[in-house]
Amino acid sequence: MLNRVILIGRLTRDPELRYTPAGVAVTQFTLAVDRPFSNQQKEREADFIPVVVWRQQAEHCANYLRKGRLAAVEGRMQVxxxxxxxxxxxxxxxxxxxxxxxxxxxxxxxQGGGGGAARDEFAPPAPSQNRSFGGARNNQDPFSDDGKPIDISDDDLPF
Structure with missing residues (x-):
């Protein structure tokens, strides 16, 4: 049996960091992931997928990810x-x-991309230095032509 998920999308709001009573960090955020087709009005739709991150990586996400930032998530689906x-x-x-x-x-x-506040803090290496997903060696951002931030109000979200 296999339960593996890989997503690339933009955060709909800043991540929420919490700690369990045992002191384990947990961060939650939602990714907006475009569907690969257009609807009847020729508009692209997106799915809003909740993501949960644990421990040290949860703290990194809370510190360095912001609303509108592009992120790749690898994990498993849970109900x-x-x-x-x-x-x-x-x-x-x-x-x-x-x-x-x-x-x-x-x-x-x-430099004109994404939403959220500009920060001079530490950020992870540029995508060209990251491990690529799916074995592809192409380091270009597939969303670079868009250049527009995703501005989604909490009232538009289905949850």
């Missing part, structure tokens, strides 16, 4: 459930990330 306040069972489908790659440096925000 969990709980009973809400009304006693109804709620099912949650999310990706539990094993690996998160930052596909834009903090400096790329200053």
């Amino acid at each position: 969990r459930n709980y009973d809400n306040n009304e006693g109804r069972k709620v099912y949650v489908t999310e990706v539990v990330a094993d690996n998160v790659r930052f596909l834009e440096s903090a400096n790329s925000q200053n």
Whole structure:
């Protein structure tokens, strides 16, 4: 059996960092991932996929990822459930990330790309220095022609 997910998308809001009672870091964020086709009005649609990251990588994501940044997530799909306040069972489908790659440096925000505040803080290496997904050796950003930030209000999100 195989449960493996690889996603590339932009964050819909800043990551939320929390700690379990045992002191383990956990970060949650949502990736907007474009669908590979257009709808009947010739508009591209996106899926909004919740991602959970644990431990040290959770802290890195909370510190260096921001709304609108491009990121690659590698992990597994998980479905969990709980009973809400009304006693109804709620099912949650999310990706539990094993690996998160930052596909834009903090400096790329200053050069007309992406949204969010520009920062001079440490950022991971540029994509050309990162391990590429799928064995491809092409280091060009497939989203570089777009150049527009994704501006999604919380009211537009389906959750």
